[in-house]
Amino acid sequence: MISVEEAVARIVSALTPLESERVLIESAAGRVLAADTHAKADQPPFAQSMMDGYAVRSADSGTRRVIGSAPAGHPFAGTLGPGEALRLFTGSVVPDGADAVLAQEDAQRDGERVDFTETPFAGKFIRPRGLDFQAGVLLVPQGRRLTPRDLALLAAGDLAEVPVRRRPVIAYAATGDELSRPGQPRKPGGIVASSVYGLDAMITGWGGVPRDLGILPDEPEAIAALAKVECDLLITLGGASVGEHDLIQAALGPHGFSLDFWKIAMRPGKPLIFGHLGATPFLGLPGNPVSSMVCALLFLRPAIFAMLGVTAQTPFRKARLIGALKANDSRQDHLRAACEWREGDLWARPFRAQDSSMQKLFAEADALIVRKPHAPPAEDGSVVEILPLD
Amino acid sequence: MISVEEAVARIVSALTPLESERVLIESAAGRVLAADTHAKADQPPFAQSMMDGYAVRSADSGTRRVIGSAPAGHPFAGTLGPGEALRLFTGSVVPDGADAVLAQEDAQRDGERVDFTETPFAGKFIRPRGLDFQAGVLLVPQGRRLTPRDLALLAAGDLAEVPVRRRPVIAYAATGDELSRPGQPRKPGGIVASSVYGLDAMITGWGGVPRDLGILPDEPEAIAALAKVECDLLITLGGASVGEHDLIQAALGPHGFSLDFWKIAMRPGKPLIFGHLGATPFLGLPGNPVSSMVCALLFLRPAIFAMLGVTAQTPFRKARLIGALKANDSRQDHLRAACEWREGDLWARPFRAQDSSMQKLFAEADALIVRKPHAPPAEDGSVVEILPLD
Numbered sequence: 001m002i003s004v005e006e007a008v009a010r011i012v013s014a015l016t017p018l019e020s021e022r023v024l025i026e027s028a029a030g031r032v033l034a035a036d037t038h039a040k041a042d043q044p045p046f047a048q049s050m051m052d053g054y055a056v057r058s059a060d061s062g063t064r065r066v067i068g069s070a071p072a073g074h075p076f077a078g079t080l081g082p083g084e085a086l087r088l089f090t091g092s093v094v095p096d097g098a099d100a101v102l103a104q105e106d107a108q109r110d111g112e113r114v115d116f117t118e119t120p121f122a123g124k125f126i127r128p129r130g131l132d133f134q135a136g137v138l139l140v141p142q143g144r145r146l147t148p149r150d151l152a153l154l155a156a157g158d159l160a161e162v163p164v165r166r167r168p169v170i171a172y173a174a175t176g177d178e179l180s181r182p183g184q185p186r187k188p189g190g191i192v193a194s195s196v197y198g199l200d201a202m203i204t205g206w207g208g209v210p211r212d213l214g215i216l217p218d219e220p221e222a223i224a225a226l227a228k229v230e231c232d233l234l235i236t237l238g239g240a241s242v243g244e245h246d247l248i249q250a251a252l253g254p255h256g257f258s259l260d261f262w263k264i265a266m267r268p269g270k271p272l273i274f275g276h277l278g279a280t281p282f283l284g285l286p287g288n289p290v291s292s293m294v295c296a297l298l299f300l301r302p303a304i305f306a307m308l309g310v311t312a313q314t315p316f317r318k319a320r321l322i323g324a325l326k327a328n329d330s331r332q333d334h335l336r337a338a339c340e341w342r343e344g345d346l347w348a349r350p351f352r353a354q355d356s357s358m359q360k361l362f363a364e365a366d367a368l369i370v371r372k373p374h375a376p377p378a379e380d381g382s383v384v385e386i387l388p389l390d
Numbered sequence: 391m392i393s394v395e396e397a398v399a400r401i402v403s404a405l406t407p408l409e410s411e412r413v414l415i416e417s418a419a420g421r422v423l424a425a426d427t428h429a430k431a432d433q434p435p436f437a438q439s440m441m442d443g444y445a446v447r448s449a450d451s452g453t454r455r456v457i458g459s460a461p462a463g464h465p466f467a468g469t470l471g472p473g474e475a476l477r478l479f480t481g482s483v484v485p486d487g488a489d490a491v492l493a494q495e496d497a498q499r500d501g502e503r504v505d506f507t508e509t510p511f512a513g514k515f516i517r518p519r520g521l522d523f524q525a526g527v528l529l530v531p532q533g534r535r536l537t538p539r540d541l542a543l544l545a546a547g548d549l550a551e552v553p554v555r556r557r558p559v560i561a562y563a564a565t566g567d568e569l570s571r572p573g574q575p576r577k578p579g580g581i582v583a584s585s586v587y588g589l590d591a592m593i594t595g596w597g598g599v600p601r602d603l604g605i606l607p608d609e610p611e612a613i614a615a616l617a618k619v620e621c622d623l624l625i626t627l628g629g630a631s632v633g634e635h636d637l638i639q640a641a642l643g644p645h646g647f648s649l650d651f652w653k654i655a656m657r658p659g660k661p662l663i664f665g666h667l668g669a670t671p672f673l674g675l676p677g678n679p680v681s682s683m684v685c686a687l688l689f690l691r692p693a694i695f696a697m698l699g700v701t702a703q704t705p706f707r708k709a710r711l712i713g714a715l716k717a718n719d720s721r722q723d724h725l726r727a728a729c730e731w732r733e734g735d736l737w738a739r740p741f742r743a744q745d746s747s748m749q750k751l752f753a754e755a756d757a758l759i760v761r762k763p764h765a766p767p768a769e770d771g772s773v774v775e776i777l778p779l780d
Contacts, residue, residue: 025572025587026587026590026602029590029591029594029595041582043581043749044581044747045576045580045581046579048747050747070579071567071608072566072567072568072579073566073567073568073569073577073578073579073580073608074567074568074578074579075578075579090677090678091566091568091581091677092579093579127745127747131745131747131748132747132748132749132750133749133750137750139750139753140753147591147753147779147780148587148588148589148590148591148592148595148683148780149588149683149749149752149753149755149779149780150753151587151588151590151591152584152585152586152587152588152589152679152683152749152753153584153749153750153752153753154572154587155572155582155583155584155586155587156572156581156582156584156679156749157572158572158573158582159572159573160571160572160573160574161573176462176463176481177461177462177463177464178462178463178464178481179463181550182415182544182545182546182547182548182549182550183548183549183550183551184550186435187463188463188464188465189436189460189462189463189464189465189482189483190435190463191433191434191435191481191546192431192545192546192548193545194542194543194545194546195542196542196545197415197416197538197541197542197544197545198538198539198541198542199538199542200416200419200538200541201419201420201537201538201541202538204419205419205538212416218461218463287480287481288480289542289546293538293539293542317731317734318731318733318734319734320734341707341708343708343773344707344708344709344710344735344736344737344773345734345735345736346734346735346736347734355517355521357434357438357440357517357521357522358521358522359433359522359523359539359542359543359546360522360523360527360529360543362539362543363529363530363537363539363540363542363543365539383733383734389537389539390537390538390539
């Protein structure tokens with residue numbers, strides 16, 4: 001048995017970022033940027049009025065003569081001369097010759113003449129060209145999953161498309177003679193395959209492309225067919241316990257299966273296989289639904305992020321413990337817990353029932369409290385590590 | 391001018407949850423459940439072995455005779471008699487007559503005979519039928535956005551499909567003679583329409599269906615065409631400042647536009663229109679990109695959630711302030727800030743530059759610090775309200 005940390009490290013080190021592809025920014029939400037991306041233009045692209053008002057020369061005083069109007073998108077072609085003012089609006093180009101804007105609420109207009117109750121200073125109510133950013137500046141760094149705000153920023157930088165990592169295709173199969181689909185007739189002694197629906201949505205949420213290979217019986221020929229699947233990572237659910245592990249090994253060994261490790265010192269989810277099937281990375285998750293989803297959080301998410309080149313950013317947080325916990329044994333524990341905020345502090349309360357069969361409690365949990373192997377007892381109010389869910 | 395709270399209340403009260411539709415659970419991630427959903431079957435559906443091992447009778451002792459093997463999905467048809475044991479695996483049906491399971495690591499097998507180093511008690515290593523949940527129990531309540539774990543739970547409850555709210559179609563148009571698309575030639579005195587790309591991704595992320603109506607010039611005929619758009623909510627970006635507001639009123643008035651309110655006591659983003667165009671709710675966002683996206687977070691998200699029937703859950707949090715803040719004026723302020731975790735505590739540091747033109751700083755922010763109107767000065771370390779971003 002190896003530790004959770006070592007398992008993550010071995011999985012991640014076996015994977016490299018996928019090739020990049022160019023996508024339009026309107027399709028880039030949630031994609032991972034494959035290269036540092038720089039602005040192509042200054043923003044704002046010209047000295048811009050911050051107000052509805054008048055462009056003036058700060059050296060002038062007294063009544064000005066209004067020489068025209070320049071709404072946003074309709075710049076004034078000439079130069080503002082001494083004693084002149086130009087009607088502007090928010091976002092208008094400040095004309096050559098002007099160095100200040102006075103607000104319309106401080107103006108008294110009378111035909112072509114305008115007086116002001118405020119005195120201008122150079123730069124007043126003007127956003128200088130490039131105030132937000134200048135052409136060439138780094139807008140969004142490589143490895144970032146693009147947020148809505150990033151997309152708006154990239155657009156403002158005049159980028160119509162960006163390089164992103166291809167999304168990894170994650171193919172998965174549930175294995176087990178006992179499995180059927182929800183709503184379909186049950187097999188004798190059978191249960192519903194449930195974790196695949198959670199896994200599929202998790203893969204999508206982490207930026208992968210899920211591919212459902214269906215439910216496979218516990219037969220070597222069915223499992224051997226996995227060797228023909230083309231994908232970036234191949235997952236089985238329920239092929240990792242003792243007997244199943246033997247079946248996977250026996251079925252896939254002749255098709256180029258090589259084992260990296262099997263069994264992790266953790267709870268829930270001890271039996272987990274990682275290796276390669278030919279050149280394809282292979283992850284054998286436990287069949288127990290809670291265990292498989294906890295293992296997906298701990299091992300599949302970093303695997304997908306490694307293929308996407310996501311800049312490392314730990315999903316783990318700290319929280320204060322509600323209640324007390326006994327010392328832990330030699331297996332890293334992941335306790336389903338409810339979280340609550342008390343002012344600016346996050347608190348986590350472990351559920352009493354932690355049996356790995358309890359899917360309902362898992363769905364109701366806000367986080368997993370992570371207890372390292374041999375962790376000492378933890379008192380009420382002490383700081384613990386958590387993994388927030390969703 | 392009305393307060394942010396009143397504006398949210400008036401928008402939300404003008405909207406009702408959309409009709410429900412049934413979707414397969416494999417398509418239900420992120421959808422909002424339209425009815426309380428109950429389990430159709432017990433989970434586990436039968437008394438289940440927790441271990442690879444042997445089913446026994448706890449009243450027995452000594453050597454047992456192995457009468458067969460029942461892997462998961464292959465239940466034993468008969469009843470376990472006195473002195474008998476049945477080979478089981480994790481997930482196997484515990485046969486009639488048996489009331490305990492002993493683990494294989496505690497068993498010494500010799501042909502048809504098996505001895506144990508452990509003594510059984512009734513219920514040992516058995517998950518009773520319905521331990522996780524029983525048929526009829528509430529699995530997921532109405533109004534919840536379905537997580538991957540919810541989908542797995544619903545599948546375990548034998549539900550192949552669920553009722554969810556139809557996703558609201560949110561049509562949006564940017565208005566302004568100065569606007570062009572990124573990568574396209576600029577107009578004289580023009581800028582790039584950028585906030586639409588952020589808005590589109592936000593709408594999708596909140597569960598709506600965005601529909602891009604393009605860029606409209608500042609002409610009454612172009613804006614009047616919006617009256618023919620069929621959608622659940624119509625948005626303009628950049629039609630809310632003084633002159634633009636007049637244009638919107640003039641262009642849409644003859645087509646059944648009715649104003650609910652205009653102008654909110656907030657920063658950034660004061661000019662915001664809410665009303666109806668015929669029967670269609672209408673939201674006029676500011677043209678400034680940061681203002682428009684902040685207003686989308688504050689007003690569009692609750693609007694979409696109201697149409698989806700999302701159970702109220704505040705997105706606001708508390709954090710501790712890094713640095714100090716002066717007393718606020720009469721407009722609610724939304725300061726772009728970076729967040730950091732110190733053990734279990736969340737801290738927020740407002741950026742120095744808060745000009746609403748700074749899109750790059752907005753993209754780099756982790757949260758908005760919310761300063762209520764007339765908020766007193768806040769000291770370093772004091773608790774402030776924040777709105778986390780993304």
